[in-house]
Amino acid sequence: MTPRETPLTREEILGAAIALIDAKGTDALSMRKLAGALGVEAMTLYHHFPSKDAILDGVVARVFGEMRIPEPFPEEWMAMAEEMFVAFRRVLVEHPGTIGLLARRPLNTEDSADFVEAPLAVLARSGLPAERIGQLYQSLVAYSFGHAFIASDRPIAPADSALRTDEVRYPTARATGRAISSFDEPTFRETLGHIMRGFAGG
Amino acid sequence: MTPRETPLTREEILGAAIALIDAKGTDALSMRKLAGALGVEAMTLYHHFPSKDAILDGVVARVFGEMRIPEPFPEEWMAMAEEMFVAFRRVLVEHPGTIGLLARRPLNTEDSADFVEAPLAVLARSGLPAERIGQLYQSLVAYSFGHAFIASDRPIAPADSALRTDEVRYPTARATGRAISSFDEPTFRETLGHIMRGFAGG
DNA sequence: TGCCTACCCTTACGCTGTAAGCCTTACGAT
DNA sequence: ATCGTAAGGCTTACAGCGTAAGGGTAGGCA
Structure with a gap:
């Protein structure tokens, strides 16, 4: 060749x-x-x-590199954090295939540390004690990740699965009549707010 | 043989x-x-x-079958929903290996429909309009799932991964000094409450 | 000229899910 | 008693997987 x-x-x-x-x-x-x-x-x-895993790590890093927070940055910490997690979710929804990847190799690479530290720095502006900030961060990450995961309505299961793709019904799809989609961003923002206000003692 | x-x-x-x-x-x-x-x-x-996928579907159904809500049932809808999602998270944390499974074959089988409808019925007792109930349900599922996923701190990546398991640091682990674990159930419950109270207009 | 390094290739091994088909045992019907 | 059929096990085989091992060839430098 x-x-x-x-x-x-x-x-x-x-x-x-x-x-x-x-x-x-x-x-x-x-x-x-x-x-x-x-x-x-x-x-x-x-x-x-060196290996396929290294390529997958690189893919995750590249996808995270696409994360952009819209300017101008909000001043208020809650609004700022909201924009960061919206950006996080958006990048995951845009590359649904990589969500499963991110799941089991979360930010293995060096340069993705920024995407961990940055939101923490913003949350720190709330003035909450350090332990509470950690818990709040956990909750926001868990929610954003879970939402993005469920929102990637294209099932990653292979097309020749035991069940025909057409027959697959997701809980939320069966319950609400439609799947979570990128149009659910308003609800996503709202829930982020509920969590943050809850922790802030609102 | x-x-x-x-x-x-x-x-x-x-x-x-x-x-x-x-x-x-x-x-x-x-x-x-x-x-x-x-x-x-x-x-x-x-x-x-008929296939390996069918076995995996069966595994998910069995694990869900282990889900138990502690008696006595609380009367109040928020407390009741909280217990259900705590049970959901607990069963996932107890079988961390199955979380990834559940992720991409969410309740394919018939008999697991109960686990979708039951929490919805409880949330309906809140008296919120149907659309709001759907959104609340989405948010709670997304958070519970994401939390359980991240909480399964045993990385599902194979031990011979490109990176040594010992070196793997999860965002929350690096940030807060420890991984999410089953001891985070109090924080989990708290955040469920923030979300529900937020939607209930608290 | 000779060597080194970067880059690509071929071959091969043990693993995967599963299609196809054979053999044995158990049982119900004639 | 004998047969047909089905259940439940087996072996063989195939295409695809990640990757270890090693060969070739081109360009840069001594």
């Missing part, structure tokens, strides 16, 4: 991996298929990443 | 599957290993379940 004209780069590989995951789901990402999409053999990828 | 003295049963298979998942994680559950634990060959399992 004729080699590629330009050498592969880490970024190129991560881009292809995200595209593949977004298009076909996590299960569709195999080393052979990823390499195939790049016009290369599977083992070539091991020159750029 | 001499055949087993007693025929296999569906329940026996599910029990072995849950034991395997609890002990070694989801990744350790392969048809061959599960069959081996039962003293049987892999293909034998296909006499009792």
Whole structure:
């Protein structure tokens, strides 16, 4: 096989991996298929990443790198934190396939530490004692993550699952008549507010 | 090989599957290993379940079947709902390996519909309009699920991951100095209350 | 010229889920 | 008593997986 004209780069590989995951789901990402999409053999990828897990870690880091908080920043700490968690949820909903990834390799990489520390710094402006801030942070992360997880209504289960995809009914879908979607952002914001005001002793 | 003295049963298979998942994680559950634990060959399992996915669905149903709400039932709807979601979280934390399963095959089976309808019925006692009840239910499920997911501090990633397990630091662990654990149930209950009171217009 | 390094390749191993088909035992009907 | 059928187990086989091991070839530098 004729080699590629330009050498592969880490970024190129991560881009292809995200595209593949977004298009076909996590299960569709195999080393052979990823390499195939790049016009290369599977083992070539091991020159750029030590393992598949390392690629997945890179994918998570890249997705987090896309997180943007809309300017201008609100002054008030609750509004600021709300924007940060909305951004968190939005990036997860935009890349539903990566949610399961994030689930079991949460911010393994160095540079994603910012996305942990930044919201904590904002919550600290509330003046609550440190322990309460930790609990509040926990609650907000858990809620945002869970919401994004359920909101990724495209089931990540393979299409040839034992059950036909058409028949799958999610709890909320069955209960409320529709799945959670990105249009639920207002409810998401509202609940964030309830949690924060609750902790702030409102 | 001499055949087993007693025929296999569906329940026996599910029990072995849950034991395997609890002990070694989801990744350790392969048809061959599960069959081996039962003293049987892999293909034998296909006499009792049409596919591996069907076994996983059965596992989820069984785990949900373990959900118990402590008696006596509280009268007040908020207290009642709180107990239900605490039970939900508790069962997930007790079987951390199944959380990822539940994630992508949420209540596929028929008999688990109860676990969807029952909390909704309780929330309906609040007298809120139907749409608000749906949103509240969404929020509570998302929070409970996310909390349980993060609380399963045993990372489901295989031990031979690219990163040593010892080095894995979860956001909350790094931030607060410890991981979420089952001892966080008080905070869990508190946040459930904040969400419910927020929706109830408290 | 010779060597080193970067980059890509091929081959191979043990694992996965499961399709296909064979063998034995148990049982109900003729 | 004999047969048909079904249940429940087995073996074999296939395509796909992650990756260990090692070979080749091109460009840069001594």
